[in-house]
Amino acid sequence: MKEWLKKYRLIGFAALISIPAVGIYGYQQFNRKPPDMHGLRSSYVIASEDLVSQFDADEKEASAKYSGKVITVVGNVGMVQSTDSSQTVFLNDGISASAVICHFQKNATDKKLMLLEGEKIRIKGVCSGYLMDVVLVRCVVENEK
Amino acid sequence: MKLFVLLGMVVLTGGAVFCQDKLVSRNGSVSFFSKTSIENIEAHSQTAVSVLDKKTGKLEFSVLIKSFLFQKALMQEHFNENYLESDKFPKSTFKGRIDDLSKIDFSQDGNYTVSVSGLLTIHGETRPVTAPASFTVTNGSAMGQAEFNIMLSDYNISIPTLVKDKISRSVKISLNVKYDDLAKPQMN
Numbered sequence: 001m002k003e004w005l006k007k008y009r010l011i012g013f014a015a016l017i018s019i020p021a022v023g024i025y026g027y028q029q030f031n032r033k034p035p036d037m038h039g040l041r042s043s044y045v046i047a048s049e050d051l052v053s054q055f056d057a058d059e060k061e062a063s064a065k066y067s068g069k070v071i072t073v074v075g076n077v078g079m080v081q082s083t084d085s086s087q088t089v090f091l092n093d094g095i096s097a098s099a100v101i102c103h104f105q106k107n108a109t110d111k112k113l114m115l116l117e118g119e120k121i122r123i124k125g126v127c128s129g130y131l132m133d134v135v136l137v138r139c140v141v142e143n144e145k
Numbered sequence: 146m147k148l149f150v151l152l153g154m155v156v157l158t159g160g161a162v163f164c165q166d167k168l169v170s171r172n173g174s175v176s177f178f179s180k181t182s183i184e185n186i187e188a189h190s191q192t193a194v195s196v197l198d199k200k201t202g203k204l205e206f207s208v209l210i211k212s213f214l215f216q217k218a219l220m221q222e223h224f225n226e227n228y229l230e231s232d233k234f235p236k237s238t239f240k241g242r243i244d245d246l247s248k249i250d251f252s253q254d255g256n257y258t259v260s261v262s263g264l265l266t267i268h269g270e271t272r273p274v275t276a277p278a279s280f281t282v283t284n285g286s287a288m289g290q291a292e293f294n295i296m297l298s299d300y301n302i303s304i305p306t307l308v309k310d311k312i313s314r315s316v317k318i319s320l321n322v323k324y325d326d327l328a329k330p331q332m333n
Contacts, residue, residue, distance in 0.1 A: 034218045063235060068211055068225075081172060086191050088172045101171060103192050105214065128211035129235050131194040132171055137212050 037140045040070045042124055048075025048091040048100040055130040056098065066127040066134075072142060073100050074122050077115045087113050089123065089139070098132060102139040113141065166200040168287055168324035175208045179316045183308070186220060188213040195322050197287070202246035204261060206239035206320070228302050229268055237267045239274075249280055256281050261291060267300040278320075289322045 044066065051073055055062040075091030078099055082088075085106045092099035102123045104113065115121065122143045125136030173193035179186040193208040210231035215221040225231040241263015243249065249257040262275040276293035294315045297304065304312050 029219055030217070032218045033216070034214075034221065067232075067235065083174075083191070088191070090171075101192055103172070103212070126211075128192070129209040131192075131207050131209060131236070133194075135192045135209055135212055137190075137192065137214060 034138065037070070037124055037126075037138050040124070042072040043069040045072040045074065045122075048073050049093045049096065051100055051134050052092075052096060052098045055134050059130050063129055067129050069127055070124065071127050071136070072122055072124045073102070073136065074120070075100060077117055077119045077121055079117070080113060080115050089113065089115065089121075090133070091121070091123070098134070100136060101133045102136045104139045166198055168197040168199060168326060170195045170322045170324045173206070173208075173320065173322035175206075175213075176319045176321075177213075177316050178319070179313045181313055182311045186215075186312075188215045188221070188224065190214070193320075193322070195289075195324070197243075197289070197324055199251045202243035204239070204241050204243060204263065206322075208237050210235055210237060227305070234267075234269045237265075239263055239265045241274075243278070244275075249282070251282055251285065251287065254283050265295070267295070268302050270300040272299050285326055287324045289320065289324065291320045293318055 051062075051066070051071075054065075073091060076093065077089060078092040079090040080087060081090075087104045089102040089104070090099040091102060102125055121141060123136065123139050124142050125139035128135045128137050171194050172191055173195045174189065174191045175193045176187065176189040190208050190212040192212045193206060195204070195206045197204050210229045211225060213221070213224065215224065241261055244260040244262055246259070248259050257280045259278055259280065260275060261278045262273065264271050265274045272295075274293060274295070276291050278289060278291035280290075281288040294317050296315050298314060304314075
């Protein structure tokens with residue numbers, strides 16, 4: 001077989017394999033869901049009051065350290081608010097005005113969170129920053145009953 | 146310091162210590178929607194902070210950009226990294242007032258339709274906005290709702306050339322906030 005024909009056959013074969021592979025990869029990337037929080041490892045494990053005080057002391061530095069990261073916060077349940085689509089748990093020490101607000105999406109709370117005020121809990125979530133409180137989204141309870 | 150954040154918002158919304166005039170929400174809902182020919186883009190945040198002064202009608206709103214959640218991970222990554230640049234501009238704020246506050250009687254349960262105007266800051270750009278809003282008053286608390294459109298170009302949000310014709314240049318923003326009385330303890 002002529003050399004050039006061999007070369008083009010090889011290129012054609014490579015294209016036959018790679019074009020669908022790239023297409024499938026692209027499709028999977030486009031439709032990729034956010035990862036299941038249960039399977040993610042926390043970058044930090046920290047007490048709720050320590051997290052709040054770090055943001056209080058230097059929001060810029062704390063944001064650079066925690067914002068966008070998966071973290072586990074240990075604290076006491078101050079309040080739980082529910083809507084049709086989500087639940088929000090406030091972790092605070094009962095003294096500070098600020099808290100860690102943990103937002104649970106509906107699929108994470110199919111089983112409604114039954115938490116008691118003052119109960120100690122470990123919550124894993126993605127830190128999204130600081131307003132009046134430190135905010136965690138996509139939360140899951142680590143020590144589920 | 147942490148108290149200063151709350152007090153700062155209270156002061157900015159008009160009169161420092163008279164907390165009985167202030168309604169506050171720490172888990173307000175903000176969502177946006179954009180129709181595109183590829184796919185609709187939609188995201189929600191339910192951790193916005195808002196303070197409303199019942200006496201003066203002054204209103205403040207803050208939301209963390211990273212608190213917006215998408216159905217698809219790639220959209221969320223592009224939203225944070227390419228469009229809103231959330232590391233550089235982590236928050237979006239609104240500072241304004243209810244234009245026709247006299248239409249609302251916070252001591253009387255009911256539904257009130259008003260106009261809200263103020264300055265909206267997104268992606269480090271501040272623009273004036275005016276939008277119709279409704280407040281539902283129940284037992285001294287209020288539920289606020291508003292919906293308005295913004296142009297991405299007004300906020301210096303650029304769309305990559307490749308998808309320029311396929312992404313809408315305007316985005317609908319919806320707010321839904323349940324305010325509690327700042328003077329009262331919040332209930333579960």
